Amino acid sequence: MNDMDELDSYVRAVTRRLELDPTVHYQVAREVREHLQDAAEEARKRGCSDEDSVRAALKAFGDAEELAEQLWQANRQRMRLRALATWAGRLVLLPLALVAAVGIGFTTLRSVATGLGALSGLGSTYVPSWVRGTAERGPLPRPGLSEEQLLLFQFLDEQLDHARALVKERPDDPLLHAHYVRLLSEQAVDKKATEQQQQEWAYALARGKQLEPDNAIYNYLEAAFLMRRGTEEQEDAGLPYQVMPSERAVGVGDQDARAKEHRVLRLVVKDPHALDAALAQLRDGLPKPHCTLHIGQVMALRASLERPPRTLADELQHIAEDAAVLTPHLSSLGTLASRLPGAAVWLAEQGRHEEAVWLAGVMARPGMQVAADADMLIELLVGNAMVTVPDEQAPALYELLRMPERAASARAGYERDELAWRAARHPEGDQAIGQLVMERAGILLGMLVPVGTTAEGLRPMLGPYRTLEHIEFERLGLALALAPLLLVTLVLAASAGWALLRYRSPDQSPKLLFVGWRRMASIILLGVLVPAIAYWAWTRWAPWSSLQYGINYVLARRMAEVGVAAAVIVGAVLGLSFRSAARRCSEAGLPGAAVGIFSGLRHCVGVLASACAPAVVGAFVAIGAAADGVGWQGSTLLGLIFAALVLCVLLMARQARGAGRVHRPAWKWLGRTAALVGGAVGVALSGAAGLAATVAWTRMWPERIALVLMLTVGAAAILTAAALVERPARKWLGRATAFIAVAVGAAAALSAAPALAGFLWHEPLALVLVFTVGAAAALIAVALVERAAAPPPDEQSAHARRAVVRSALPVLAACIAVLSVGAGTWLNAVDARYARAAEKTSMMRSDIGMTAFAGYQKEAREAARQWTPPATPASDPLVPH
Amino acid sequence: MNFDSNLVKGSTTPVVLRLLQERPMYGYEIVKLVNQRTGGRLEWREGSLYPCLHRLEGQGYLRARWEAAPSGKRRKYYHITPRGEVELAHRVREWREFSASLNVLLLGTTGP
Numbered sequence: 001m002n003d004m005d006e007l008d009s010y011v012r013a014v015t016r017r018l019e020l021d022p023t024v025h026y027q028v029a030r031e032v033r034e035h036l037q038d039a040a041e042e043a044r045k046r047g048c049s050d051e052d053s054v055r056a057a058l059k060a061f062g063d064a065e066e067l068a069e070q071l072w073q074a075n076r077q078r079m080r081l082r083a084l085a086t087w088a089g090r091l092v093l094l095p096l097a098l099v100a101a102v103g104i105g106f107t108t109l110r111s112v113a114t115g116l117g118a119l120s121g122l123g124s125t126y127v128p129s130w131v132r133g134t135a136e137r138g139p140l141p142r143p144g145l146s147e148e149q150l151l152l153f154q155f156l157d158e159q160l161d162h163a164r165a166l167v168k169e170r171p172d173d174p175l176l177h178a179h180y181v182r183l184l185s186e187q188a189v190d191k192k193a194t195e196q197q198q199q200e201w202a203y204a205l206a207r208g209k210q211l212e213p214d215n216a217i218y219n220y221l222e223a224a225f226l227m228r229r230g231t232e233e234q235e236d237a238g239l240p241y242q243v244m245p246s247e248r249a250v251g252v253g254d255q256d257a258r259a260k261e262h263r264v265l266r267l268v269v270k271d272p273h274a275l276d277a278a279l280a281q282l283r284d285g286l287p288k289p290h291c292t293l294h295i296g297q298v299m300a301l302r303a304s305l306e307r308p309p310r311t312l313a314d315e316l317q318h319i320a321e322d323a324a325v326l327t328p329h330l331s332s333l334g335t336l337a338s339r340l341p342g343a344a345v346w347l348a349e350q351g352r353h354e355e356a357v358w359l360a361g362v363m364a365r366p367g368m369q370v371a372a373d374a375d376m377l378i379e380l381l382v383g384n385a386m387v388t389v390p391d392e393q394a395p396a397l398y399e400l401l402r403m404p405e406r407a408a409s410a411r412a413g414y415e416r417d418e419l420a421w422r423a424a425r426h427p428e429g430d431q432a433i434g435q436l437v438m439e440r441a442g443i444l445l446g447m448l449v450p451v452g453t454t455a456e457g458l459r460p461m462l463g464p465y466r467t468l469e470h471i472e473f474e475r476l477g478l479a480l481a482l483a484p485l486l487l488v489t490l491v492l493a494a495s496a497g498w499a500l501l502r503y504r505s506p507d508q509s510p511k512l513l514f515v516g517w518r519r520m521a522s523i524i525l526l527g528v529l530v531p532a533i534a535y536w537a538w539t540r541w542a543p544w545s546s547l548q549y550g551i552n553y554v555l556a557r558r559m560a561e562v563g564v565a566a567a568v569i570v571g572a573v574l575g576l577s578f579r580s581a582a583r584r585c586s587e588a589g590l591p592g593a594a595v596g597i598f599s600g601l602r603h604c605v606g607v608l609a610s611a612c613a614p615a616v617v618g619a620f621v622a623i624g625a626a627a628d629g630v631g632w633q634g635s636t637l638l639g640l641i642f643a644a645l646v647l648c649v650l651l652m653a654r655q656a657r658g659a660g661r662v663h664r665p666a667w668k669w670l671g672r673t674a675a676l677v678g679g680a681v682g683v684a685l686s687g688a689a690g691l692a693a694t695v696a697w698t699r700m701w702p703e704r705i706a707l708v709l710m711l712t713v714g715a716a717a718i719l720t721a722a723a724l725v726e727r728p729a730r731k732w733l734g735r736a737t738a739f740i741a742v743a744v745g746a747a748a749a750l751s752a753a754p755a756l757a758g759f760l761w762h763e764p765l766a767l768v769l770v771f772t773v774g775a776a777a778a779l780i781a782v783a784l785v786e787r788a789a790a791p792p793p794d795e796q797s798a799h800a801r802r803a804v805v806r807s808a809l810p811v812l813a814a815c816i817a818v819l820s821v822g823a824g825t826w827l828n829a830v831d832a833r834y835a836r837a838a839e840k841t842s843m844m845r846s847d848i849g850m851t852a853f854a855g856y857q858k859e860a861r862e863a864a865r866q867w868t869p870p871a872t873p874a875s876d877p878l879v880p881h
Numbered sequence: 882m883n884f885d886s887n888l889v890k891g892s893t894t895p896v897v898l899r900l901l902q903e904r905p906m907y908g909y910e911i912v913k914l915v916n917q918r919t920g921g922r923l924e925w926r927e928g929s930l931y932p933c934l935h936r937l938e939g940q941g942y943l944r945a946r947w948e949a950a951p952s953g954k955r956r957k958y959y960h961i962t963p964r965g966e967v968e969l970a971h972r973v974r975e976w977r978e979f980s981a982s983l984n985v986l987l988l989g990t991t992g993p
Contacts, residue, residue, distance in 0.1 A: 587946045
């Protein structure tokens with residue numbers, strides 16, 4: 001046995017009782033070995049032989065058995081606590097971590113899907129169906145409601161059956177009966193309605209008149225039913241009339257311009273008795289003070305049963321449910337109003353002059369009643385149409401009836417009412433409201449802003465809806481930060497797990513060292529909290545906050561803000577975690593663990609080089625998105641996401657490669673090819689890209705200059721980094737400059753290719769250049785990686801790196817948990833707050849949706865109240881002629 | 882002179898704390914310093930130092946960290962903590978009173 005074997009044997013004997021804890025065993029063994037080596041070295045200096053030196057050192061150290069017992073006694077408490085923590089981790093924390101990882105991963109995926117779905121509202125359709133499926137939500141859960149209450153929320157075809165059942169149970173409830181009639185009216189207007197359905201409809205209307213004698217709606221619905229049954233519409237070539245010029249008229253020759261001739265619809269009366277019965281119902285309904293199917297009360301009842309919205313999706317669900325309130329009865333009322341003028345013409349042609357005059361005087365009245373009692377904007381709009389259509393035909397009718405004074409009065413009244421209506425629709429003109437909507441409304445309000453809304457009326461709605469959309473976008477940003485962290489953690493965990501299985505000896509097995517609570521807290525503070533607070537202050541407190549504008553108006557800026565925040569958090573967490581783990585391992589005596597930010601400069605160059613290949617991947621994805629109709633911003637985002645994900649995988653593969661002979665890079669043959677081809681080709685192609693930039697510049701494409709410059713900067717940064725690989729800077733300033741150049745180049749390389757590809761989809765020459773530059777960049781990247789990569793590590797360095805990888809895992813997991821839970825909780829809280837605020841200003845809710853026309857409705861109510869019925873014709877329309 | 886092992890055992894802790902109060906040291910350095918200052922009179926079994934160091938570290942009196950030694954090699958340096966300082970002061974006070982008492986009994990004097 002030689003000297004070193006004797007020494008090793010002694011060390012094993014002294015530390016054998018510590019083998020239960022590999023970490024403690026390794027540290028103590030190393031400490032003892034170092035002491036013995038120092039002692040032997042001292043003896044050699046005094047002139048002893050190697051053999052005698054070692055023996056003297058061993059003798060001076062003491063009896064191995066006795067020392068083994070003493071070391072065991074001195075370390076048993078620490079080992080006991082460590083074993084307890086290890087088993088607690090395995091039994092409790094590991095399952096918790098798995099559940100948390102699955103939960104965070106699912107939430108991240110859902111956030112990505114929701115965010116991409118939200119972006120799809122900007123016109124992008126490049127959202128895979130499975131992503132849409134994840135983003136779509138089912139009906140909101142409504143626990144604690146009775147079956148009867150739940151019926152109010154269903155959109156199913158069985159609504160009518162449920163309504164029938166409700167009315168049977170409670171036949172005297174006017175609200176439920178109105179709900180039933182409203183749903184029944186859909187089949188009533190169907191031309192293929194069976195006899196049984198028609199009888200049901202007639203019975204329902206009769207019952208409604210009994211329940212609500214003051215409500216004219218049932219009379220008018222019956223009149224519409226009879227009118228539809230007894231008459232048919234046909235264009236009349238004999239009775240023209242004129243309407244007011246369209247408000248959009250721009251001059252002679254315009255289609256909407258003045259003095260277009262209209263025709264009264266001729267009625268072909270198939271059943272005069274049905275027409276007379278319809279007119280009788282009309283007569284009965286005219287004096288009644290109300291005309292409503294109580295939609296507002298139903299919606300208010302539903303609103304009182306709903307859970308307050310907590311997210312934009314909840315609020316959209318509420319809006320969708322409100323919008324889904326069926327109003328098929330309005331088409332019946334509209335049909336009635338459109339046929340009354342024709343009925344007046346028919347009466348005149350039949351010689352029933354007085355009835356014709358009477359009908360001409362009252363045919364706008366149902367519309368006034370509907371508008372006065374309207375609960376929804378659509379009801380108000382139909383009511384107005386029911387007034388306008390008869391009003392604009394009344395002058396022609398009076399002319400036909402040879403009553404020129406009444407014709408003039410009717411024309412003046414029609415023009416006055418029409419101008420009042422137009423003023424109500426556009427109180428401020430299109431331009432002012434249009435500018436406000438474009439800048440401040442966001443996507444949802446931009447699509448659904450009610451007509452006639454004033455800026456003052458719109459402003460209270462802007463903040464909540466706009467902020468909700470920004471929050472959805474920030475969820476996507478959170479997912480962008482979490483996704484690479486999760487991916488890195490998973491890859492590292494797999495690498496550590498593999499190393500645990502492969503390396504079982506205490507000297508090779510990867511150690512798990514806790515970095516310390518102080519370091520952990522500082523990493524969470526610097527890596528997560530500080531960037532998050534800085535982002536929050538920038539976006540919420542700063543005077544230039546982009547949250548003052550709609551997400552669609554400031555999309556590029558928001559993408560930059562969220563992207564930078566996500567990149568800073570990811571970079572800081574990864575960098576600080578690895579750095580702290582490396583320091584801890586170094587303190588624990590593991591040689592070869594790198595320490596310091598700038599010491600890994602070659603690794604950063606590798607990052608840059610590695611960024612080129614995924615940039616090509618991102619470019620392909622962006623091109624695909626652009627081909628599918630995605631705008632350049634959306635395709636850029638998609639390309640960036642894929643490029644970042646591929647980059648993380650490549651980085652981890654490099655990291656794993658440095659942690660031991662895990663695998664040989666699959667692209668080694670590419671590297672050889674690249675080396676053979678040489679950098680000259682890459683330089684030539686980069687020059688071609690520069691030429692393309694010059695061409696773009698001279699052709700004055702202002703909106704593309706930024707993208708072209710990004711590509712040029714990226715290429716320049718790549719070349720700079722290539723030079724740095726050969727001559728790494730040694731001075732601190734030089735390293736910092738190189739680091740900044742590398743970071744900028746990586747960002748530019750990652751973003752330029754997808755952006756340019758998505759944007760220049762329709763430019764074949766530029767597209768060819770993108771492909772060739774991208775391919776050349778990929779080859780250069782591979783060559784740089786091969787050249788910059790460290791030689792295969794020795795066993796000590798590999799062991800240290802395995803320990804760094806394993807020790808960084810808890811830190812990463814803690815940061816992911818804090819980021820996910822903290823940011824997620826904050827976003828949920830803000831989401832809920834603004835969703836409730838949006839609920840209060842919801843434009844689709846009946847009371848608020850009508851705000852814009854409150855003045856008009858008030859006048860309609862006053863007019864309806866003051867309306868005096870004209871004298872009933874001497875001849876009763878029910879008496880057949 | 883070989884001192885009784887029980888005497889040596891009882892003095893190891895305060896000696897280690899006192900030396901580390903001067904500056905951080907690694908194990909072999911502590912042994913060498915003790916030999917140097919006592920002229921070889923206090924011969925420790927070198928291995929016994931490490932259980933003592935580990936025990937003191939476990940009790941919170943010392944803190945250990947691998948650092949680069951003057952030779953360039955990395956060694957495990959021990960640093961005394963504030964708690965260790967307090968313990969050292971207590972031990973020194975205790976030794977003064979103990980040695981004073983023994984001096985009176987054995988030597989008939991009050992000691993140094």
